[in-house]
Amino acid sequence: MKSYVQIENVQMSxxxxxxxxxxLKDIDLKIExxxxxxxxxxxxxxxxxxxxxxxxxxxxTDGVMLCADREIAGPGPDRGVVFQxxxxxxxxxxxxxxxxxxxRVFGATEDKALLRQRTKEALALxxxxxxxQKYPHEISGGMKQRVGIARALSMQPRVLLMDEPFGALDxxxxxxxxxxxxxxxxxxxxxxxxVTHDVxxxxxxxDRIVMMTNGPAATIGEIxxxxxxxxxxxxxxxxxxxxxxxxxxxxxxLYQKQAKEAA
Amino acid sequence: MMKARKFFAEHIxxxxxxxxxxxxxWGMVTQTSENLPGPMKTWDSxxxxxxxxxxxxxxxxxxxxWNVLNSLGRxxxxxxxxxxxxxxxxxxxxxxxxxxxxxxxxxxxxxPVSPLAWLPIGLLVFNASNPxxxxxxxxxxxxxxxxxxxxxxxxxxxxxxxxxRVLNLSEWKIFTRILFPATLxxxxxxxxxxxxxxxxxxxxxxxxxxxxxxxxxxxxxWNNLNVEHIIIAIFIVGIVGLLLETMLxxxxxxxxx
Numbered sequence: 001m002k003s004y005v006q007i008e009n010v011q012m013s014x015x016x017x018x019x020x021x022x023x024l025k026d027i028d029l030k031i032e033x034x035x036x037x038x039x040x041x042x043x044x045x046x047x048x049x050x051x052x053x054x055x056x057x058x059x060x061t062d063g064v065m066l067c068a069d070r071e072i073a074g075p076g077p078d079r080g081v082v083f084q085x086x087x088x089x090x091x092x093x094x095x096x097x098x099x100x101x102x103x104r105v106f107g108a109t110e111d112k113a114l115l116r117q118r119t120k121e122a123l124a125l126x127x128x129x130x131x132x133q134k135y136p137h138e139i140s141g142g143m144k145q146r147v148g149i150a151r152a153l154s155m156q157p158r159v160l161l162m163d164e165p166f167g168a169l170d171x172x173x174x175x176x177x178x179x180x181x182x183x184x185x186x187x188x189x190x191x192x193x194x195v196t197h198d199v200x201x202x203x204x205x206x207d208r209i210v211m212m213t214n215g216p217a218a219t220i221g222e223i224x225x226x227x228x229x230x231x232x233x234x235x236x237x238x239x240x241x242x243x244x245x246x247x248x249x250x251x252x253x254l255y256q257k258q259a260k261e262a263a
Numbered sequence: 264m265m266k267a268r269k270f271f272a273e274h275i276x277x278x279x280x281x282x283x284x285x286x287x288x289w290g291m292v293t294q295t296s297e298n299l300p301g302p303m304k305t306w307d308s309x310x311x312x313x314x315x316x317x318x319x320x321x322x323x324x325x326x327x328x329w330n331v332l333n334s335l336g337r338x339x340x341x342x343x344x345x346x347x348x349x350x351x352x353x354x355x356x357x358x359x360x361x362x363x364x365x366x367x368x369x370x371x372x373x374x375p376v377s378p379l380a381w382l383p384i385g386l387l388v389f390n391a392s393n394p395x396x397x398x399x400x401x402x403x404x405x406x407x408x409x410x411x412x413x414x415x416x417x418x419x420x421x422x423x424x425x426x427x428r429v430l431n432l433s434e435w436k437i438f439t440r441i442l443f444p445a446t447l448x449x450x451x452x453x454x455x456x457x458x459x460x461x462x463x464x465x466x467x468x469x470x471x472x473x474x475x476x477x478x479x480x481x482x483x484x485w486n487n488l489n490v491e492h493i494i495i496a497i498f499i500v501g502i503v504g505l506l507l508e509t510m511l512x513x514x515x516x517x518x519x520x
């Protein structure tokens with residue numbers, strides 16, 4: 001069977017004032033349907049660049065990128081993106097923020113009642129039905145991020161792309177949202193690619209952890225398969241020896257093999 | 264009770280004190296001059312003036328209400344025309360860099376010119392004083408609207424544009440859902456600056472063009488040597504300007520996110 005997302009020999013360079021800057025090179029990655037992949041690495045390793053390439057916000061200077069056998073030539077609603085800073089439009093209510101996405105994807109084929117129902121379902125999925133008519137500035141950071149997830153999921157994307165979605169949240173809210181994300185992903189059987197710099201988050205959520213070497217010219221260093229059974233429970237894992245072994249593996253990669261001096 | 268007293272001490276008393284001292288200084292200054300009317304004399308004159316604000320005794324002798332309304336009308340027309348042309352132009356200049364580079368030397372050169380310098384051109388082209396006054400208002404209020412709208416468009420956060428790209432929105436949806444609402448606060452700043460300048464300029468323009476209006480009224484009262492009325496006119500212009508400003512600040516607050 002062909003892989004869902006295929007990245008072959010991809011290279012990404014930016015032209016800067018100092019000349020060509022190679023951010024990524026020799027990236028090869030195959031992502032299967034229903035897989036949860038996290039990209040981890042030190043800051044500046046190009047993990048967000050890789051995510052933006054899959055999103056189509058950037059185009060690779062070299063190599064092939066396919067999603068469901070079609071070349072990624074630009075952004076599209078088949079790849080839903082959750083941004084780090086939620087990026088909700090402040091002049092629209094939560095409902096309208098999600099509706100904007102739903103309307104774009106399904107507006108041509110479905111009537112308004114159906115579009116509204118889809119929007120409501122997406123918000124119900126992230127437990128925000130009570131905040132539908134609130135504006136982004138009236139809700140907490142965690143709730144905004146949930147609206148962002150609802151917006152991305154409402155388009156029924158083939159792949160959900162998340163760029164450090166919980167990075168700006170406090171530890172408790174983050175844990176809460178990770179638990180919710182696990183349930184949503186299990187319920188919708190989504191394919192997810194998530195950028196993170198949180199080792200625990202990576203081990204808790206992933207099927208595979210893609211560890212990247214330091215830039216410039218960063219590439220994939222190792223890929224760690226997380227074979228912990230699902231559903232996972234953070235309390236049970238806290239005393240699980242396999243969890244700690246995996247966690248140790250990521251830490252070893254980050255702080256020994258790819259040790260970085262404090263910038 | 265305590266709360267009311269605190270509110271009075273913090274919000275009512277200081278401006279009242281300021282106004283009181285202003286009137287006091289005014290009274291003291293006029294003691295030394297024979298020509299300048301004092302506060303009491305001006306007040307008496309104002310009571311007479313405002314007792315019948317809407318009388319009409321021919322084209323050159325009308326109530327103060329008509330004068331103010333006529334001036335406001337000119338400002339309204341000139342300002343609306345400027346908004347109609349300036350705001351779309353600002354959007355295009357902000358969106359297309361080529362257009363920005365093309366127009367920026369012209370805008371930078373013409374903006375510092377006193378709007379009154381355009382009055383003779385208006386008189387020449389329109390052959391009438393009323394359209395010429397409106398033309399001056401148009402010129403004075405178009406610059407802040409172009410410049411602020413264009414700045415708002417240029418300062419659109421990249422995040423919002425990324426949302427537009429990821430959702431693959433149409434140009435029309437980008438405009439109505441992202442570009443326009445994001446630019447609105449800047450646009451309103453431009454409108455506020457424009458109406459401030461327009462109201463500032465109308466007095467001078469009307470002094471030159473004549474007709475019914477607060478500016479010409481001032482000039483007329485100067486010729487009559489009715490200095491009380493000139494002082495009253497200064498207050499009226501100030502208060503109307505303040506009201507316009509307050510109104511627009513209220514509207515702008517409604518649209519700040």
